[in-house]
Amino acid sequence: MRWWPVSIEAIRWALNAAPIPRDRRDASSLAVVLVGLANHADPDGRNAFPSLARLAQYTRLSERSIRYALRELEKLDLIQGSDPDIVAAYVKRADRRPNGYDLAMHRHDCGQSG
Template identity: 90%
Template sequence: MSIEAIRWALNAAPIPRDRRDASSLAVVLLGLANHADPDGRNAFPSLATLARYTRLSERSIRYALRTLQELDLIQGSDPDIVAAYVKRADRRPNGYDLAVHRTEATVDNAADAVDNAHREGHSVPPVDQHEGQTRPARGANNDATGGKACPRTVLNRPGNRPARERAPQARSPLSPPCGQCDARLDDPVSARVLWLNAERTQSAKCPRCHPSIVDAAGGRQ
């Protein structure tokens, strides 16, 4: 594997960008560069290996190799070198040398791009109309607001917050104990009982504090 050959295939190989098969040519060339020496020579991966790299069919790889040769980006290498590594002639792949000395011209800055566009007759929009380069001024820097600060919507202001929960309703005060039972002032009505024995093991609800108690005769106390 050669880092130099891979870098050339990725960044500088002059593959025409207007071709429909440009991506296939680039990925096949990258697969060859992965097997070349630092000078870009003696790359002889098998078609099965290139198919595994590129996810292309062997027929597409053969077409890409033939096209790369027509573009003078690769050429056949010394077959004796391939034979030294692969003894069986029926399993011997073709070897290729990469034309790493050929590079494409790249545009490194926006000024060169503008000059090229003018030479080709294309109009270039002003710099303030390029998407992603400038943003409209906001707030006091914007002429549309007349120097005023942009309004803000503060969601946490008291006037903008809806009423959360209503205040809990005050409970109705308990009626005071009748005085005949053992209940205290803060005891609920259910706890107001009369003890039937001294050991306080038996109790009955106080009839005065529980007016809804029905006596045995069916009337209310």
């Protein structure tokens, strides 16, 4: 199992400042997937590339539900695709490369702290 540095900043943002509308039926699923991505992001919220299987393990959601949540998070402008060359630098086999995501921490910083 590969270990990576955990970004407390990205996780804190996902838990406290990410503007996921509470009135959405899928708010809980979106939030837990966002926290899963944040667990893999750097301190600026970039370059998170966990596999769908890893996110399913974290969230207890199906891979189909994960894909739906990722699409919805993109629509809400909370994540966007990251540079595929960065993922390729870490995962050499093209057939094993997950999609990479950047969290929109800089666009949605609500001034939450500690």
